[in-house]
Amino acid sequence: MKNNTILRTERLHAHYILDVYGKAKVIKAVNDVDLAIQEDEIYGIAGESGCGKSTLLKALAAAVEPPLRIISGRVTYRIAGAEVDVSTLTQEEKRKLRMEYIAYVPQGSMSVLNPVSRIRDTYRDFIESHISVHQKGEAFALAKEHLTELGLPVKILDAYPHQLSGGMRQRVTIALATLLKPRIIIGDEPTTALDVVVQRGVVQLLKDVQAKLKNTIVLVTHDMGVHANIADRIGIMYAGKIVEEAPTEKIFSAPTHPYTHYLINSLPKFGDKSPRESVPGSPPSLANLPTGCPFHPRCPHVMDICKQEMPGYTQVASNHKVACWLVGEGTHGKAA
Amino acid sequence: MKLFRDLLRDYRFAFAFGVLCILVAFALLSFFSPYDPSRWGQVPRDLRPSAQHWLGTDSNGQDIFWTATFAVRNSLIIAVIAGVVSRIIAVIVGMVAGYKGGTWDRVLMFFSDSLLVIPLFLIIVMMAMLIRASLNLVTLGLLLAFFGWAWDARLIRSQILSLREREFTQTAILSGASTFKLVINEYMPYTTPLIFSTLINNMAWAIGLEITLAILGLLDLATPTLGTMLYWAINYQAILLGRWWWVMTPITLSVALFIALYWLSVSISEYLDPRTRVQRVGAG
């Protein structure tokens, strides 16, 4: 079988190690995560806020800086057919890979673009850091061409970020991320903080970009509606672990982990007037995880074993794995 | 108490707290002084430090060690009066401006902004000149308090503004709590740490201004304070005449005091909000 995995993590543990007045405090944000993300795939990572998904994203983007540390495991990219462990790259090698190989789309908040620069200058900073520009105005011409290609108005180049709407700022970030046709795009809640209509436009833009570039998008958001709309496969994250992973359709039609059930049931359904069920309780503190399965304090089906041991993955279908004692004890570790 | 234990792990807080305790103990020694601080010529003049006079004597014929205990005590008294009274003004102004909003807010903030821009130091000098005769520890403390609240009223106001947006304000208003009760029960617990950290800053500011006014000869020079000690040392050209012990004593004490107060306030405000330290530009 041809290896199509472009982005892989192997038993990845990433923790924040903080020094709080002389006492070390460890926040276990990513615990034992195995991902194998394919080329030409949109992979969604879902979970409540504070489940470690943003940290996982940092690890995927090779942007681990103290106090965050990779405790064990590794992240690999497949660049030109060869698997590369990102921890072996130098700072400058990593810098060059950004935008050209792996691009990042942040949440389009008020402060995502440099507030004192026109969009044009942001474009120039981004372009000139990667392409050697010989002529004045070359970067500007490139930016114009690119915006037209994506169907965005060229006049926004003269605007300052605070003059743009939230949706437009988000589109600008997507446009910037796709500028150098990267193989991987990582999106960190790119639709959050936008209203529903604008959200749909942004999701459509991402889909269009992916269809054109045939690349990989890793999308982190807590919004299951967005995942349903865009993702090919979804990993459900809870307390720093992927607790269930399956193609989108299976996640929604046959959710297996009780937590996934809750996430899906909290979505409004057309014509259904029964009150929405939200997950009882609140997510555990990553600094102080419960023993066993971290979901057990909130789980309606909790058993004795859940409180003592973390279950391994069980393959419920060929590409559907879940970590839950209800399904089986599983084989801990690598998913096929 | 947990707060205090956490803070003590910060070396700056531990150091500053220790220094401050020593200085307070030093000030308390003044109650056992064998000399009357207001009388001159009680000991031989200009003696170097010795077993009998630990820090030497000055040209007024006072024992420097015992005078210094009074000086620290009096400077602290001025600072506490100025700090506490100006805190009361700052809290009232900040809370009224933040809670009432509208015209109240605009007028009060105009006054506090003006106080930040107007050269307070010169205004205080003018006032001190006119009431020099009746300027004692209490009136000086009150004079400083009257001018030292503006910046902190602003800080308290902005905190009230953010608290007002919170849920419990709405709940309390809807359940019919009186404004007074709301402020005391709901807002005070949140603003107390801020008030405390601004108190420390304000005390440092008051001591700095006290020393400045004394150097200018505007205080009652017979009352020993850190400022008046320096005044006499300068007045008698202690530096030129090589009487280093006379200059060094008030300088060392005030350096220790300023650093201790500053570190205390920095470590407390960093503990409260790691992102923003309360900044006050300059100390005197």
Added chain:
Amino acid sequence: MFLKRYLIPRLIQYVLVIVLGITAVFFIPRLLPNDPVLRTIAEMRARGAYLEPGAMDKIISDLQQMYGLEGSLWDQYLAFWGRLFRGDLGVSFFQFPTPVIDLIMTALPWTAGLLLTTTILGWVIGNLIGGFAGYYSNKQWSRVLDAIAMVVRPLPYYIFAFALLLIFAYYLRWFPISGGARLGMRPSWSWPFIQSVLWHSFLPAMSILILSAAVWFQTMKLVVQNVNAESFVTYAKLSGVKEGRIVSRYVIRNALLPQITGLGLSLGLIFSGALITEIVYSYPGLGTLLYNAIINGDYNLIMGITVFSILAITTSVLIVDLIYPLFDPRIRYM
């Protein structure tokens, strides 16, 4: 929008603060129980001046005229403003009949040369070092600088000035203990005179420079650390923008914004703590002028210096406010 929401409120505030400040200067001596005329006479006597009993009434009325104490309070107030608009701050009492404004203008170049230069230089140096220290806050040198600033920062100007004076002028004798230039030298643009001025002002300049740089260093370091955590910096880093560009165009430029506002206020602080530095070094500027005015009880001169400083501070704050939009497009295109 910019005019209505930014410019006009600031101009109104500017005028109101001046009116409020000068009104305070006018009323303080009149509302306090002491009569400045009687106090002045008492001080003249205390200094051993013989005052002929017959001439007393004349002296009192002269003094009243000098202090602008004739007529009702309202008349006095209007007359006060009237003279102010003509640039008349009254005459100095102890250097009679030199106008106060002349004394201020003689001292001003010294103060401007020393305090204005060092305040601005301190701002530049402090922000520059603080900017880099904030960006590289994990580095060893950044922590060492931070520790130094933690010790220097809380010290008042004159305490620090004293410390430098003791070490460099008294103990090491590298620099003169006092004065603005060598005694007996006439002010001119000749090299020996300039050299002498620079040599004399080195210690006072250093004491202000180091202290104000320490203040700006600390605030800038903190602001930079906060800007560094902003999402536009993270975004630029994750997009592989070159580090030099991130530091200069993203971090420093944004971090400077609050510092620019701060500069206006700190120019105002010249008239508080920093003036005392002049007294410590007997440097012939406004601080020493103020000191002599206090010693001599020259109330007109003190009022004059205060009025002058109110105008100088509010104007410098206004100028900084007017310049600010050039650096912040969010204000320019509201």
